[in-house]
Amino acid sequence: MKTKAKIMIVDDAEMNREILMVILGDEYEYVQAENGRQAIHILQQDMNIDLMLLDINMPEMNGFQVLDRMNTFHWINDIPVIMISSEEKKDVIERAYILGAEDYISRPFDAFIVRRRVQNILNLYANQKRLMQMVADQIYEKEENNNLLIGILSHVVEFRNSESGEHILHIRTATELLLRRLVQKTDEYHLSESDIVMITTASALHDIGKISIPESILNKPGKLTREEFSIIKTHTTIGADIINQMTTKMEKPLLRIAGEICRWHHERWDGHGYPDGLIGEQIPIAAQVVALADVYDALTSKRCYKDAYDHETALDMILAGECGAFNPLLLKCLQDIAPRLRMDAQYDAGDSPYRSEADRLTTEIMNKTEIPSSERSQYMLESMQERMNFFASLKGGIQFDYDSVSRLVNVTNWDEPPQYRYTVKNVADTNCFTCLSQKDFHRLKDALDATTPENREFSMSIMMPKENEYEWCDLRVHSLWSDLSPEHYIGAVGQLVRPQEVSADIPILDGLAESDTADGMAVKAIVDQLRKIFDIVRLVDPTANAVLELDHNGTLRKTDQHCAAFWETGGNCTNCISTRALSQKTMLNKLEFTKTDMYYVVSKYLCINGTPCVMEMLSKMNEGRWIDANGTRFLLDKSRGESRKLFLDPLTATYSRRYFETYLTHMEGMECVEIIDVNQFKQVNDTYGHPAGDVVLRDIAAAIKSCIRSSDILVRYGGDEFLLLFPKMSENDMAEKNKRIKAAVANIVFTEYPTLHLSVSIGGVCGVHPIMEAIRQADKRMYENKRTS
CATH class of the missing domain: 3.30.450 (Beta-Lactamase)
Incomplete structure (x- = not known):
């Protein structure tokens, strides 16, 4: 059965609304609003509108004001609008189109024209949505594959060059910062957002040519001879050749940019670089930016042949020309982003606890004589990279690194002055966690014990003292596991952040x-x-x-x-x-x-x-999606710049499994988790056909949504299974909520299938972490409910 399109008719005259519904017939579902304010209120509750027919002259809020509001909220991109009015002045019609109306129908209505224009707009938007979903899926898969392959290639180079995952991370970070500052200063280079992303991604391959350089030269601790340096210099042309040998180069801008970066990231503004001695703007801007980022990171990183310089010294050396000449505009950009780079450098300086844990893990690995020597370094790299990735996503707050063997916790409090910033605590000391209540301590311990190698992260909110009071703080923890000791975690890294109370701007x-x-x-x-x-x-x-x-x-x-x-x-x-x-x-x-x-x-x-x-x-x-249990933070659907359409299930208009998996780590603080399963759904499909099954899933999703809050998250988790997440709710309230959901589902009436009656089984838990364990327990309870019902 084909789902009916939903049309909202906004007109203060009831007769006009009735006329339009008679003209369009019963093949559509209708929503009516008497004025613009009521229409906006309806949209705030339900965005599942396929088309709006909007009058201009109405009390409280007219049609133009509705269009203004829809533009403000970006609803106009998702809901097409046809203006309906007896006004035929040219400036009125032009204003409607300028504000985003797709079409304009004058009264008195011509039934044929109304039906045809409505159907044309609905068909157009349906095709657009279908194409957008196809493109979004392709882009998502392509970006994932690109990043995976580039990550593999770049880490191969790091592995041979005795560099950690920091180098690639730093190059990409500095490259992106420089590019974004550059486009703020000038439009001379015509860099789009897509260009910035591609250059940043391609920067990870800048040293791919080193794969052909002997390790004895790459990792030589002393000064290179003239012959050895000549060999090192060839990594630029070798890298470019590797990229150029890919037959799809001309079709892929990413590969073209990567080739430019590989060959010319050691060229210098005054022509004294290599391999081609290019001068000034002869050097592609991508290579110029990566060259500057590479030099900065080389200075501030420890290498086999030198110690690391501090941020200020490195900056002074670059600006003084000690590392070669660079584009003067890029040097100004470097000075502009220096505070951010300094913050990153300070953050890295606090990684000594991480490095000590890496040393401990190294000893463990080296003692495992049955492990081939070629794999030992890989284990070390993976452990180091795991910590790097976690801490790279954090800034500020209190960060800690726990070693389960020594039972020591290295704490870095970025809110303290440098001399008081680093402390070491012993978990065996009963006074170690005096700041935590016994309840929170056991919650934390239980959550950490419940982690697995497959589900390593969790988030929770805990009460922490502040002067003479207490406040809720956000805690995020990532457990660490050794492939050599799979029976239990070997430690954990985490961050504690106090809430930021920002005064509202009113x-x-x-x-x-x-x-x-x-x-x-x-x-x-x-x-x-x-x-x-x-x-x-x-x-x-x-x-x-x-x-x-x-x-x-x-x-x-x-x-x-x-x-x-x-x-x-x-x-x-x-x-x-x-x-x-x-x-x-x-x-x-x-x-x-x-x-x-x-x-x-x-x-x-x-x-x-x-x-x-x-x-x-x-x-x-109305649009909040929670990422912790106590209301200190929430996540908007577009907070990562991704289209909401990427994460909507097209059949039920609920969130898709991809949404849950993408934001999994942010949902760890959910207080209550439920699994909802449609009873005897296979029988529905077998008896009435799959179109009826689609209608059942759509209407059940709508029934569930009618019973929950805008802050709750409903996910189509499987074929006929839904995942329902509550950020804050007691067990009693959850039980009442379940009664309402079951009643709403039982009250669904299908005019096409009068003998079809529906029910659902629900299982839920409160206060269980991590979230995958909560889902497991909820799923078990759901099946118990199914057996007893």
């Missing part, structure tokens, strides 16, 4: 300084303005747990409402930022839940007519 509040006493009438006027921006604006006295109000004279009065009642907690808030905003006379924000929704909360201290209080401003969140 221009209307600029006139309300925390130190001044505000006039009640002025505040009342501001509250009225803010209610057009936020879903809820209220004044509270957190010391008395009371909601306040301003009467018509601007006098502040206490109401009989309890301020925490809104959150349905049955008591006071566990993380009341209004109390802290009041005591600190400042403005703070957080993310908080009710049983049905998620809110962004801003609390601002005020003193109204001499009475201190707090203004709370609440906005309901």
Whole structure:
């Protein structure tokens, strides 16, 4: 059975809406809105609209304002709009097209034209979506394969050249930073985003030619002879030849760029480089940038023939021309990105705990005499690379490296001055974790014990002391495993980050300084303005747990409402930022839940007519996707620059398995995990056919979504199996939620299949980590539920 397209008709005249539905017939599903504001509200709840028919002249919010809002939220890219109006002025029609309308239909309606234009637009967008999905899949697979192959080739060179994974990582990082700064300074080189990505990727192959250089020369600790240096110099032309011998070179810009980088990354601006003595802009910009990045990393890295220079010394040497001449504009770019490079250098300086663990692992490997010597270095490289990759994704906070053999934890606190930054703790010491509660300590230990070589990472939130109070902090941990000792982990690396409380930028509040006493009438006027921006604006006295109000004279009065009642907690808030905003006379924000929704909360201290209080401003969140359990952070679908369409299941409009696997490590903090399975789904397919099965899955997904919050994540995990993730929920609330889901599914009616009745089996767990273990337990409970139902 073909799924009906859903059309939203937005018109303040009910008759016009009815006429359009009669003209279009019953082959479509309809959603109606009486004005633009109602239409926007509907879209905030459900983006599953295939086409919008939009009137221009309406109360509250007209059609042009709706288009403005759809452009602001980028909805116009996903939902085509046909304007409907009796207005035929040229400037009105032009404005509609400029704002993104796909077509314009004038009243009175011509039934044939309306049907044909609606069908044409729906067909066009359906084809676009299908093509976008195909292209997205191809790009995703191509990028994965490219990165994999380039990674393999570059690590082969590192392995022979006694370099760690740091070198390639640093080259790529510095190359990207230089390129992005360069395009900010000039458009002379016409570098697109695609060019930046390709050059950064190709930079990993700059030394591929060294694969043909004898190791005795590559790893010689002393000064090279003239003959040896001549041999080393040939790695540029050898690398270019390797790339050029690929028959698809002319068809692949990535290979062309890689060939330029390989051959010319040792050329210099004044012509004194090699192998061809190119001068100035004769050197391709890709090779110029990688040459500068390579020199910087060579200076700041320890090599077999020299110790590492510090960041400042390396920078001075390059700018003084001691390492050859470079493009003056690139040297300015290098100075601009120097603070970021310095931060990376400081970060690397703190890697000594990691290196000591590498030494320990080296001893373990070397003692395994049955391992071929050719494989020992590979084990070392893999262990070092694993730590590198983890720490490379982190900046700041408190980072630690735990060795399960010595039971020592090397801690680096980047918030402390250098002289106090590094400490070593002994896990065997009972005072080692006095900052942790017993509950959090056991949660951490259990989560670490539950890791496996297949599922090494987990995230959780723990309470940490701050002066005389406690605050939630984010903890991310990656366990380490030896292939030679597979029975248990050999250590762990991790990061602890305290929440960043950033004051919200609300221009209307600029006139309300925390130190001044505000006039009640002025505040009342501001509250009225803010209610057009936020879903809820209220004044509270957190010391008395009371909601306040301003009467018509601007006098502040206490109401009989309890301020925490809104959150349905049955008591006071566990993380009341209004109390802290009041005591600190400042403005703070957080993310908080009710049983049905998620809110962004801003609390601002005020003193109204001499009475201190707090203004709370609440906005309901619709697009948040959580990555920890306590609301300190959340992940937006487009936060990595990827199209949301990459991660949507086209049949059910839920998230796909790819979404879950891509963001797996970020979902470790989910408090509750459920598996939902459709009962007797095979029988549905066998009895009614696969089209009916598709309808069943689509409607069940819609039923589940109608019962959950916008912050909860629904994933089509398998064929007829769904994964449901709750960032914050008690077991009792989860049980109530399951009753609602089962009832919603049972109430689904299929007019085409009147004898078809549906049910689902649900299994769920709370507080289980890591997430794959939670899924395993939830799946087991689901099958127990299926057997007993």
